[in-house]
Amino acid sequence: MAGDDPTVSGMAGRYARALFELALDNKSVDAVKADLEKFDALISESPDLHRLVRSPVFGAEEQGKAIAAVLDKSGIGGLAGNFLKLITANRRLFAVRDMIRDFRKLVARWKGEVTAEVTVAEKLSDARLNEIKETLKSITGQKAVDLNVKIDPSIIGGLTVKLGSRMVDSSLRTKLNAIKHAMKEAG
Template identity: 75%
Template sequence: MAGEDPLISGMAGRYASALFELARDAKSTDAVKADLDRFDALIAESPDLNRLVRSPVFGVDEQLKALSAILDKAGIGGLAANFLRVITTNRRLFAVRDMVRAYRALVARHKGEVAAQVTVAEKLSDQNLEALKGVLKNVTGGKDIDLDVKIDPAIIGGLVVKVGSRMIDSSLRTKLNAIKFAMKEAR
């Protein structure tokens, strides 16, 4: 299963696959996914936590101590917390975001869903989110969509949608760059 998808390959894919098998056996794939999503969101929101996760300067003991405090405060326990502690002990915490992404893909595949990553300039309303899910469901042949929405003001406007290996970039930044390039060519 891990060899089929480039997203679920390499070291992060192996860890994610092992976690998925454990979670599936324990019938807790959704609970683990929710905990990992919460941890991933904490990393995205906190530059300090991102530095703790990615920097090789911190030792295992320091990372474990900080991680335990964060997990307790965030209410993350069980299999997800044990997994995060194991990857910390194995000096693999730097790849946790890739592992979370691979785990999401495994859960989506298991449920028959298609994972879609969407980048927008500002938060989408519930109505726009549902409309986007509807469009993506039509494009994917009626499969359920698991949306991973990221907010990036740098794209200025529009959105970037990635479903599998297909990417649609209708961001204003890309359109402005295309105009700028065309103007340079016209000289």
């Protein structure tokens, strides 16, 4: 089932597919996804964890101890915790965000969901996120829309939504750039 997904390939895809198939066998897809989402959020929020994940300077033992402490403190365990420990031991932690992205794709396809990447300048309330979900459901005609929210203060305000190959950019940064270009042409 998951093995024929053309949107998931490469090393990250192989790890994500293996984790997905294990999660299916253990009937823990949602729990694993929630734990991976939590870990991904921790990477986004912590520059130190981001550096630990991305930098080849840290040794396997050092990374292993740090990741074990992070998992313990955050309550991430079970299949997702074991997976994160395994990729740390295999020196593949640098690709964890790609693995999480590919795992999300596999889960979405399995559930018949559409995943939208939403970029905002600051964290949105749950009510606002639900409003965006409902709008995207009505546009796509899908029963379920999963949001992958990224915070990027450089967009200043507004949001960008990427859904498959379509993208809607209503960020303030884009609008200001359009005004800037229009003024250059007029001047």
